[in-house]
Amino acid sequence: MNIEAHAVDGHAEDTNLPEYTYNERYINRELSILDFHLRVLEQAVDPLHPLLERLNFLLIFSRNMDEFFEIRVAGVMEQLTLGNDSYTPDGLTPKQVLEQISKTAHEAIERQYRILNQEILPKLREEDICFLRRGELSPAQTAWVKKYFHDQVAPVLTPISLDPAHPFPRLVNKSLNFIVTLEGKDAFGRQIDLAVVPAPRSLPRVVRLPDELTDGKEHHVMLSAIIHEHVSDLFPGMTATGCYQFRVTRNADLELNEDVEDLAIALKGELSSRRFGRAVRLEVTQSCPKHIYQYLLNEFELHEEQLYKVDGPVNLARLVSNFKRPHLKYAAYTPVIPKVLRKSENIFSAMKKQDILLHHPFESFAPVITLLREAARDPKVLAIKQTLYRSGPDSEIVQLLAEAARNGKEVTAVIELRARFDEESNIAVANVLQEAGAVVVYGIVGYKTHAKMILVIRRENNKLARYAHLGTGNYHAGNARMYTDYGLLTTGKELCEDVHRIFQELTGMGKMAKLKKLLxxxxxxxxxxxxxxxxxxxxxxxxxxxxxxxxxxxxxxxxxxxxxxxxxxxxxxxxxxxxxxxxxxxxxxxxxxxxxxxxxxxxxxxxxxxxxxxxxxxxxxxxxxxxxxxxxxxxxxxxxxxxxxxxxxxxxxxxxxxxxxxxxxxxxxxxxxxxxxxxxxxxxxxxxxxxxxxxxxxx
The missing domain is CATH 3.30.870.10 (Endonuclease Chain A)
Structure with missing residues (x-):
């Protein structure tokens, strides 16, 4: 077998192993991550999870699959487009990988909607949580929905006719859209057969009916059902003979030239293109006629194996609402604070006593916040250095770093602007910190800064003392409540010296830092x-x-x-x-x-x-x-x-x-x-x- 690549991830193959073919020795990376998404999907049918948690796993699966198509499938398609028909390290060609992905993904998404329709929604209905279809609305509910459409929905919709003067519009990645078949003539006497109606992202996808119309039960109507019911009102004098949801997923990976002069400016320019990248998947409802989805496939330059016909909302990832049913969720859990921190005067004295291991989310992320808060306000603290990978501009961590800079501390933030799907947020973080007077650097071009480190320098008895935090997860309080991670608070002399040297390596120039403890x-x-x-x-x-x-x-x-x-x-x-x-x-x-x-x-x-x-x-x-x-x-x-x-x-x-x-x-x-x-x-x-x-x- 002619195999050009000799590594799963691009490094040389060691041939001093038993005689197994590449396919027998390695599992394909893309198929392996798809298997993980299938394990997530299986949580939706696991009775050990409370019902609303099962629904949440179903939505997590949708979000996971969106990113899988945006990044992983898009990457394999790009290889195929570039004419790369060589074997991948596990013995599969890109074409074979796409074929296996298509087969598995179609089966999985069909199963996802079967779970939704046959298990989750019926069980939610037993709990008086209903997603009502158009035919299930009472006269009073129908009247309310009609008024809601005209007051809240119609004013922000922009129907686009498809004719020689109005070519097919550029539609945003993963947006909810409707293609409408029409009869009759418009105000200008034109015979229009088709139109597209994009649903703005500002509109909620799930609309809860007022309690007085539901006897206090949690009854909802999907935005798609509301638009479908009243779509003819958008075309006065014409008749809508069909209305079909669709959604296109696009390549969302960013490519940056390594020779850019200003990474932030270059990244801002690339972010807008993400919304309109090459199409990689088309989702339509099962009721969509063949001539309509064929028309859409042609517009997006996709083949039929990239079409996914679904039995429900095409934007399932946004099927979220604030359900008030505590017994259908996991019991609330309050993370604990380690005893040494509870009994110490401040975090600096606690860290001097011993190394402190934080195990999130079982133990609280609050000590990390406390370290920054006390450092920002302690007159003995001279400097704070921190890496940031995924932290929003409104996060307490960022606000405390800004406060520290305004208080005269030397604050250095190494911000990784290219953290996937958080690029825009990280640019905003950089702006907040720069305006406060912090030194902001973007790490090393060509190398993402993914290390999780904080270093605080404090003057004590005319000497400088260092305090460090090292972690396995991001500095994101929300993630720390949902992700398992470790964080180490330490004053170990050699460890802190190593952290200091890595920061020097990231912000300055010179040879590789020689470290004693850290790898x-x-x-x-x-x-x-x-x-x-x-x-x-x-x-x-x-x-x-x-x-x-x-x-x-x-x-x-x-x-x-x-x-x-x-x-x-x-x-x-x-x-x-x-x-x-x-x-x-x-x-x-x-x-x-x-x-x-x-x-x-x-x-x-x-x-x-x-x-x-x-x-x-x-x-x-x-x-x-x-x-x-x-x-x-x-x-x-x-x-x-x-x-x-x-x-x-x-x-x-x-x-x-x-x-x-x-x-x-x-x-x-x-x-x-x-x-x-x-x-x-x-x-x-x-x-x-x-x-x-x-x-x-x-x-």
């Missing part, structure tokens, strides 16, 4: 990970216990995969807890028999990146901002920090790793053939939900 990409992280695995191989060959546990969001980097294969052959026990993409195939005879891969999909999004190497009884435990992917290890600035306190190491090992390996309720297991199977709990085994165990332990 950082794109320089030392990858080689050290390979070295740690080599050490476990040596221990196994010497007859000693050897164990590796890795918990990351994705594993795609081929050198690490091959090194894990080598470790498995040497007898190293390897447990991988991978949330989404895994290109490694476990359990293959002679190659990966000692590797076990599982994925946890539960109430919270698993996001921690933590690495454990048993190291002959002297365990190495690291937290990191980096996944085991090519982009993280070679094209981003990442920080990987050791957990040196024995108590904290033990906690991560037992609660952050072994706890998840015992999960028999939310776990899925990967087989060598690339399929994922839900773990079935034996009848004689007690239920073990890793996230719930953590909730109960902190509660």
């Amino acid at each position: 950082h990409a794109p320089f030392t992280l990858h080689s050290h990970l390979l070295g740690f695995i080599d050490d476990e191989i040596a221990h196994a060959r010497a007859g000693k216990d050897a164990h590796i546990i890795v918990k990351v969001n994705a594993l795609t980097e081929v050198q690490l995969i091959n090194k894990l294969y080598e470790a498995s052959q040497a007898g190293v026990k390897i447990d991988l807890i991978i949330r989404s993409i895994c290109c490694l195939r476990p359990g293959l005879p002679g190659l990966s028999e000692n590797i076990h891969v599982r994925s946890i999909v539960g109430r919270f999004l698993e996001h921690t990146r933590v690495f454990y190497f048993s190291n002959d009884g002297h365990p190495r435990v690291y937290g990191s901002s980096a996944d085991w992917m090519n982009r993280n290890l070679f094209n981003r600035v990442e920080a990987c920090f050791p957990i040196e306190d024995p108590t904290l190491r033990k906690y991560i090992y037992q609660q952050g790793l072994l706890n998840y390996l015992k999960d028999n309720e939310r776990a899925w297991v990967l087989s060598g053939d690339g399929s994922w199977t839900r773990v079935q709990r034996p009848e004689n085994e007690l239920p073990h939900n890793a996230q719930q165990v953590l909730i109960e332990s902190f509660r």
Whole structure:
């Protein structure tokens, strides 16, 4: 087989392995992430989740699939357009990948709407939460909807006729639109057959009917149903003979020239193009006639396999409302504050006592805010440095950094403008901080700054003291309530010195920073990970216990995969807890028999990146901002920090790793053939939900 690429993520292949073809050795990256989305979809039918949480998983699946088409499918289509028909590292051509994606995605989206219509909506109706169809409205409700249309909807609609003077309009990515078939003549005597009606994004997609018309029940009408019912009113003197929803998904990936003079200005220019990128998917309702969807496919230059006919709203991701049914949701959970912080005079005195590990969302993100708040207002604090990847301009973190700058502190913010889908927000963050007097830099062109670091410099007894926070997740309070992550608060001299040197590397120019404790990409992280695995191989060959546990969001980097294969052959026990993409195939005879891969999909999004190497009884435990992917290890600035306190190491090992390996309720297991199977709990085994165990332990 002629294979031009020799790596899942672009690095050289190690051929000193058993004779397996590329397809037998690696799982395709795009198909692997699609499998993750399918695991999310399965949560919508899981009776262990409360009903509204099941609905939420259905909507999360929609959002995930939107991004999958915008980025991943668009990328494969681009390869095909450029004439790249070579094999991908796993032995598939781009054309074959697209064919498999199309088959799986069509089946999944059909299943999604079947779950919605046959399970979720009927169960919601039993709870008096109804999405009423047009034929179900009472006369009073019909009158209210008609008035709502004329008062709130019609004034902001812009019907566009399709004729020689009005070509097909440029429609925004993922916008809700209607194509209308017409009979009759307009005011100018023209015979118009077709028109398009875009639904402005300012309009709510779900409209709740007044309580007095529903006996206090939560009854809603979809905006699409309201427009459909009254669409003829938009064309006076003409008759609407058909009205069909449609939605186009476009390529939303941004491409920036590495030689740009001002990254912010260049990025602003690219953001507008994202809304009108190349079409990659067309969604229509099942009632849409063939001649209409064929017309739309031609307009968007798509083929029929890129058409998705759905049995419900085409913009399902926006099927959200503030349902007042607490018993249909998870019970509220209040994250705790570590005892050492509760009992200390301030956060600086607490951090001097010991390293403090924060495990979100079980423990509160508030200490990170407190560190910045106290630093901003403490006259002893001279400087604050922080990386920002996803933080909105209104976030308390950004406001505190701005306050610190106004208070005369030297504030340096390294903002990654290219955080996907947060570019515009990050530009706004940069503007807020610059106006407050902070120094704002955009990191290194060509390398996204993905490290999560805060450094506070404080004058104490005529000496400078450093306080640092290192994390596995973004500085985003909202994410910290939904994502599992670790944060380390430390005053360790060498760790803080390393953080200082990385900031110097990001803001200045010079050679690679020489670090004592931290590992950082794109320089030392990858080689050290390979070295740690080599050490476990040596221990196994010497007859000693050897164990590796890795918990990351994705594993795609081929050198690490091959090194894990080598470790498995040497007898190293390897447990991988991978949330989404895994290109490694476990359990293959002679190659990966000692590797076990599982994925946890539960109430919270698993996001921690933590690495454990048993190291002959002297365990190495690291937290990191980096996944085991090519982009993280070679094209981003990442920080990987050791957990040196024995108590904290033990906690991560037992609660952050072994706890998840015992999960028999939310776990899925990967087989060598690339399929994922839900773990079935034996009848004689007690239920073990890793996230719930953590909730109960902190509660």
